[in-house]
Amino acid sequence: MMKKFTSGRIKELLGGRASAQAPDAVEFWSDFRARAKLVNQDRLGEPVAVPFAVRWRVAATACAAVVVAAGGLFLFRGDPGEEPTGQMTLDVTAAHSAVLVIEDESSQGTIVWIVGMEDGESNGDRA
């Protein structure tokens, strides 16, 4: 069961504890200044000076990366992928008995099997 406190009660509880433990302001800042003197503050916050040559190199490298990436994509973009012109055609020049076209559903591959071509006996087909 959660205990409910009124805002007045909370202030009373916290205020009492805070006032009991609050350090003296003069003592606190005196201690802070003493600690701050131990650290060299001269260079803190100064911008880091990057030599011009380094900045130029970084910029040039970035530009080169963009150019190389763009050029690579352009040159090696691969097959432009023209739309298919139509159904596949097959012209078997050598003597043969028949042509079987088998579509495999699971692999979505195609087998074009030429039966009885030339000196080979096409006894390997099942279809």
Add this chain to the structure above:
Amino acid sequence: MKTTLLATILFTAMLAAPCLAQSQFSIRLVEARQSGGADPQDGVGLEDVIDMLKRHLVSARYRFVDSCTVKLPADDTLTLGEYTVKCSGNRKNLSVTVLRFGKQVLKTASVQLKDKKPFIIGGLPGKTGLMLLVFMGAD
């Protein structure tokens, strides 16, 4: 600086790799045999198509003979065993002419090569069995 350069190279390679991979296909010459002793090389290099072949063809053994890779768009003449394969065109409209000992055996046109989906021309005569040409587009 070196880190930046290395990151640039890696990034560029990552960008270019899929494009490079998609711009080519492979052709494998395979021998199919119904008889003969078992060969430990049977099926080696054909793991991606062996199930398909065994589902539809009765040949017991399939042996990888030769292979080559063709960049797309193609305009290449390749020698695979005793066969010469002429390829021209792109992935969606490929023409293939097959010659044996310099004599044309067949010609096919408007072949569409799909990624990792084999296109096989089989029943070609060979010395000890029937030969197959397995075309496979790269993913």
